[in-house]
Amino acid sequence: MPVFAIFTKYFKKHMIKNWKAVLFDMDGTLIDSEWFYYKAWRAALKAYGFALGSELWLNELAGKTDGQAFEFLRSKHGFEANREEFFEQVRAHIAQQHEEETVPLMPGASDLIHFLHQREITMAVVTSSKREVAIYHLERNGIRHFFSVLVTRTDVQWPKPNPEPYLRCVQELGLAGEDCLVLEDSLTGTEAANSAGLTCFGVQSHESIRQMLNVDRSFDNLHEVREFLEKL
Missing domain, CATH: 1.10.150 (DNA polymerase; domain 1)
Known part of the structure; x- marks a missing residue:
């Protein structure tokens, strides 16, 4: 196979559009908590x-x-x-x-995670929950191993809406900001992502809140996010 074809095949596998990583908020975005x-x-x-x-x-x-x-x-x-x-x-x-009761994943979360994993897209979680709480929920739902970086309230001086959690995550991933796509459901989280200069998709089933989010694109659920990314 020609070198250019190998190069192109590699980057198609490891990128969606120009994103190499997807950064998930946890509560309300990834976990139905x-x-x-x-x-x-x-x-x-x-x-x-x-x-x-x-x-x-x-x-x-x-x-x-x-x-x-x-x-x-x-x-x-x-x-x-x-x-x-x-x-x-x-x-x-x-x-x-x-x-x-067990706090379940949000609708479409498992499908989206496996979609990204199959394409070898890096995934991370950036949450305002404490580290032990985040690990508990991710492990109980059997998805902790999918995320290469976990940034929690425990790990930062200034939590969301400050951009520090997202800036720290991007730094730990060793990527540029333009390489990362953020999924958020709240005003606090979207403000943090925007202040960090990252592309942010809002994922919120409540229309009144969804309309208030300052995001690049809005979706009702993670099923819609997967469908959108699959078309890119």
Whole structure:
């Protein structure tokens, strides 16, 4: 086979368009965990007389770290509680829910992961969850081995919406920013990706939130992302 043909075949296999890597947000993008954590926060807040609605959770709290979410409730909604005592209650509810249910992958996640893996596209996870939590969910769903880099809240000084998590991931991958495609579902995450100068696709089933995302393209689910990438 001519050298040029070998060269072309190699890069077609290792690239989709000009992307060599896909960087996944975890909660709400890769793992269907938003409602899982919503239930835990709703139950913990109820003990303080605070009714957490689903719209407030999805529009303002999803995608934030626990600390960011707590500060938002304190500053914007006057929520007053001892921070550590409150988080102990949240963790207790989460532990109980883990005994009762498994947090599944988002629809289309497994299909997209295997599609990218077959084409030898590098994959990474960039999440605002703590490292031990991220590893737990990825391993429990049997997908940890697909991701060559994992950047979590534990690994950075400034979590999303700061660009540090994505900049760190790109650096660890040894790639240029233009080589990477980000998949995100929240305002916090898309702001981080945009600030890092990366191409970002929004993947969000809630139309009202999807329309607010400042992204290069928007999709309802990961099935649609796979179909789009397959056509490139």
